[in-house]
Amino acid sequence: DAGVTQSPTHLIKTRGQQVTLRCSPKSGHDTVSWYQQALGQGPQFIFQYYEEEERQRGNFPDRFSGHQFPNYSSELNVNALLLGDSALYLCASSPQAPDLQYFGPGTRLTVL
Amino acid sequence: AQSVTQLGSHVSVSEGALVLLRCNYSSSVPPYLFWYVQYPNQGLQLLLKYTTGATLVKGINGFEAEFKKSETSFHLTKPSAHMSDAAEYFCAVSDQGGFQKLVFGTGTRLLVSP
Numbered sequence: 001d002a003g004v005t006q007s008p009t010h011l012i013k014t015r016g017q018q019v020t021l022r023c024s025p026k027s028g029h030d031t032v033s034w035y036q037q038a039l040g041q042g043p044q045f046i047f048q049y050y051e052e053e054e055r056q057r058g059n060f061p062d063r064f065s066g067h068q069f070p071n072y073s074s075e076l077n078v079n080a081l082l083l084g085d086s087a088l089y090l091c092a093s094s095p096q097a098p099d100l101q102y103f104g105p106g107t108r109l110t111v112l
Numbered sequence: 113a114q115s116v117t118q119l120g121s122h123v124s125v126s127e128g129a130l131v132l133l134r135c136n137y138s139s140s141v142p143p144y145l146f147w148y149v150q151y152p153n154q155g156l157q158l159l160l161k162y163t164t165g166a167t168l169v170k171g172i173n174g175f176e177a178e179f180k181k182s183e184t185s186f187h188l189t190k191p192s193a194h195m196s197d198a199a200e201y202f203c204a205v206s207d208q209g210g211f212q213k214l215v216f217g218t219g220t221r222l223l224v225s226p
Contacts, residue, residue: 004155031212033212033213033214035214040218040219041218041219042116042204042216042217042218042219043156043202043214043216044216045213045214045215048212048213056213058213090155090156092156092214094212100158100161101212101214102158103148103155103156103157104155105154105155106154106155
């Protein structure tokens with residue numbers, strides 16, 4: 001059984017560009033959460049998707065948006081990239097039982 | 113609002129010594145508490161979790177943690193450190209019965225010397 005997968009592994013963009021990151025949840029999981037981990041910091045919650053709807057959102061601007069597909073996979077979109085958006089973006093999936101999240105390996109985004 | 117404080121951004125121990133990583137939380141509702149480990153250039157791996165019930169929780173790789181409500185603490189311990197334990201450790205809190213939004217501490221880097 002594959003765990004949580006994310007693509008791409010690494011990405012380099014320039015300021016002002018837009019980026020899309022992808023996540024496939026663990027089999028049987030219907031909830032996907034996204035986190036941003038800046039260098040030397042703990043992960044920060046961006047938002048969570050369940051049944052193709054954004055269920056909860058952290059303190060991130062509207063430049064950060066997402067989507068969940070019927071197969072539960074998810075995308076994170078960031079518009080008008082800033083240098084400060086450089087970070088490791090982590091996806092986590094979880095089943096209905098709300099006490100455990102499984103994390104993917106992350107996508108390293110570098111904004112130049 | 114929930115928050116987590118991890119005391120000590122770096123902890124150094126010798127191989128075979130006791131590991132103690134400190135975590136204090138703040139939560140207005142009964143919390144779920146977690147410890148995750150992150151190896152270089154990798155995602156997060158769950159070490160252990162406290163939800164309800166027994167306050168001493170055993171996890172993988174010989175780690176354990178004790179939930180102390182009166183001290184709002186959830187410190188992580190391991191009796192004997194191995195070189196392979198060198199990594200970044202994160203404590204996290206979420207609401208019981210909530211939507212699983214995890215609030216993380218800033219992490220503690222564990223260094224293990226021979």
